[in-house]
Amino acid sequence: MSEEQLNELSSRALQRIEAASTEEELETVRVEALGRKGALAQASRQMGALAPEERARIGKLLNAVKQSLESSLERRKAAFAEKALRERLESEWVDLTLPAPGIRPGSLHPVTQVQAELEDLFISLGFTVLGGPEVETERNNFDALNIPPEHPARDMQDTFWLEGGYVLRTHTSPVQVRGMERLGPPLRMIAPGRVFRNEEVDASHEHTFYQIEGMMVDRDVSIAHLLYFMKTLISAIFHRDVTVRLRPGYFPFVEPGFELDIHCLICGGKGCPVCKYNGWVELLPCGLVHPNVLRMSGIDPEEWNGFAFGLGLTRLVMMRYGIDDIRLLMSGDLRFLRQF
């Protein structure tokens, strides 16, 4: 094959490479030009017939043509691949404004959430979390808390009585008794749980609600210590300054006893149904543990003393989330519960 013929072949092939509009066409060109039976292969087979110096020259040329064709082919091939990729990617457009499929997490009851928060807070202060049964003995719910059978304080809590003389606990305080008897002094405990009062249900009263009982028994526990814990507790609960006041309150299991009030968080102290229009909400009955209570649980009040408090967890949840109807909490209404 002459030099001219080779050049001719080369330029024709290059032309076809550039003109190929599909990868298949490109492949056809490659096979015809560079394949085992292609034009260049044929040319190279004819080389033997050439004179040696001619053969060297044509051989060089042949190589150059081959390289030029190959590189053109590569380039075109890459262009095709790139185009194909571009087209694929373009076709893979998604609309992520569409909703994602699958199940959304549910939610925990607001009381569960606040309770967990308080448990963690108290655990960090070295308190242990205790539980106790919903059905209690009269002794644990009343007598061991310095409320003997004919004590008028029994009227302070409308009690659900059960067959067999048991009661649905009217407060979480019986867990104090259980805690003192199980752990002995010194101790720091809280007891969150469900309590029951036999009263009519309305927007601010429920017969089933939640409290957190707290107790610390040690040596020389003072009102100043109680105040410290209560203030720590309240600022941790509300994540802000809340106006509080401590005033005398009567609970047979503490002496002295206090009511801790806070400014109503729903109305800011102006008055609303939750605070019964007086601006203050009773948050926490508390006090120093009555020596009789310690004694009844086998603790010597001359050696040990302590403080106790009962926090209205349900009321707290209502204040935290601005819930103005207590009945929603026990309603099982998902329209309400899914908000938390």
Next chain:
Amino acid sequence: MKFSYNWICELVEGVNTGARELGQLITMKTAECEGVEPFGEHLAHVCAARVLEVTDIPGSHNKKVVVDAGQHGKKTVVCGAPNCREGMITAYAPPGVKLARGEIRRMEVAGVLSDGMLASGAELDINRDAEGVLEFAAEPGDPIPGCAPDSIIEIDNKSITHRPDLWGHHGLAREVAAILGLRLKNPVNTARLPEGAGDVLVSIEDFDLCPRYSALTFDNVTVQPSPLWLQYRLHSIDLHPINNIVDVTNFVMAEITEPMHAFDRDTLKGDTIYARPARAGEFITALNQETYKLEESMVVIADARGPVAIGGVIGGLDTGIVDRTRRIVLEAANFKAASIRKTSTRLKLRTDASMRFEKAQDPTNTVRGLARAVELFEQASPGLRLVGGVADAMRPIPPPPEIALDLQWLARKLGRNVDPKQVLEILERLEFEVREEASKWLVAKVPSWRATRDISIKDDLVEEVGRMIGYDAIPPRPPLIPSTVPPANEERLFHRGVRAAIAAQGFTEVYNYSFVNEEMARRFGMDPAAHVAVTNPIADDQDLLRISLAPRVWKNIQDNSRHFDSFRLFEIGYEIHRKADGLPDEADHLVAAIYERDGDGRAGLFELKRVGECLMPGLEAAPVEARPFEHPARAYQIRWRGETVGRLYEMHPSMGEGRAAMLDVNLQRVRGLGAAPKRYQPLRKFPASAFDLSVVAGVRELAGEVEKKLRALAGESLETIEFVRQYTGPPLAEGTQSLSFRLTVYAPDHTLTAEEVSGIRARIIDGMRASGYDLRV
């Protein structure tokens, strides 16, 4: 409990603190004040008027009345009161005055312009008498004597449960005097009590139930309405004025907390009054016209014939004061608090007397009550005479306790130092007798009215001092405590984990009541008698304690299905199971539910199974006989680590619309099994081989059972077995299904050869065939 601000001011010298502010102070230092309301504000504008002229208005029952109303001048008013007559002094309310029934306006009545109004006691809120216009002695233009505008301070009863002395005005006045640093007046002069033997004898049978009974006889009594000031005062604190005798007893009760009772002496049989336990079978008809059957635990006051009063609770009808009563025996007694409370609970009868006696009243107070009554009777029943001295039976009153107070101990309790002088002053203002002993020690003698129950130990004095210095005066201080790790509460941690896991799977947590009712129990196939019953349920539908969470969760499902077509919810709560003896068993359970209005319900069941597996990896479901509320072909037990721990089922369509799948897990049992043991297995060193097997079985044959058989046959060489698919249809015979599994086998010490793998496979196939299964190979 309602208190009259004016009354308190009469008992404390020089109060110039307003009622509202006083209410605040009482709240902060004594007991919770629930509110302060003005009372009788209109009385500032009402005055006495003389009736000058009464003329009939034709065609009307009303009369045209002209009165001399002092500074208001002559006024013409229309009045319908039957007692309105010329010459009487009555109450005139000018236009513009606001009464409970509305503002008085100048208006035409029956053709006559009525310029104001003549008012009855009820209209003026002085008493409850609406029969006619008020009649009293005064000069025209004067205010109604003893009936000034007042404020009523309402104290929360619960906050004075422990304070017998605060159930009367004098007790609260003592607090007010102590708070304000003013002098308390003593309304009682016991010098007025006559000397000598009593007209009646008193016999107390049981001094424990009735520690003291004092009585005084009066004759020449005139039963009539009390003076207006007395009626007004009682009315203002919700005690009904009845007649002068009864009103005086109520006044003394409301003032010095000594409930009293007056008998008509002429209806009492014999000369002895007995205070004794009731005899079995005795009855009494009380002043409220009710008849009560008495029990031996109750104290009665009796005459020679039988009971004349239920001691400390209520008087008898037959011996009560009536209009013709001329001689009375006035009782001032003391009763055992616990007994009174029990009696009043048993009889379902709470009276003003029982409410006070059950707080443990002061036995020294009986004769003080009599002395105060003598003085009041002189005003309320002129001409009345004392007969004999005080008949007074009592057991010795224990001396008031003396409490030694270590001031250093007090400071440790309060958490701050208090000046010993201040402690002394506070206690003395509260009428403790205090003396200093050694340095930093005080001995305080408790006043009798607080010695019955309220104050007995030094801790009680901490309160007296603390409240009077004010709790705001104690700076908060952190305690020094050892830093220890508190013991963990495994149950709560476990519940937290479960809650988080279930909520993450899309379930919303609900809380439900612990109560169910009979109908709910029966619908869920539970015997109502198996439940612990509430003896005083709040409503008929909440009289049993739940032994299953399912009925209430089912109610949640029905309620929410009104708003949603599809939802997931769960509850963790306690089942309460009756035990032969001792407290019931309380088992924590999880109930998770999925509701779909449409669909075949399969997906929900499998989703709940998956949720169960999140808690209990490797749980097994085993078919179980369905209960009536369960879908008969969709009831399974959940087993985990060899124990039955719960149930997975679909609600029976007869229970309601839609599909509801329920998972009920006994968390107590799951927790009891402990955390699933975890143990590291060395990673496999040689490659494993996998092959599929399709087992042909009956359509109702359980895939789980087939899998178990394959697993057993594969033996130790099995690494995993995975379910691949289930198939029914041609070419399989009717009533059969194909269950395909992928088995992966391996050997720990070499790569299994092709021959070994096909050997294992052949062994399994042969084994299955021997058990009667066909295999599609």
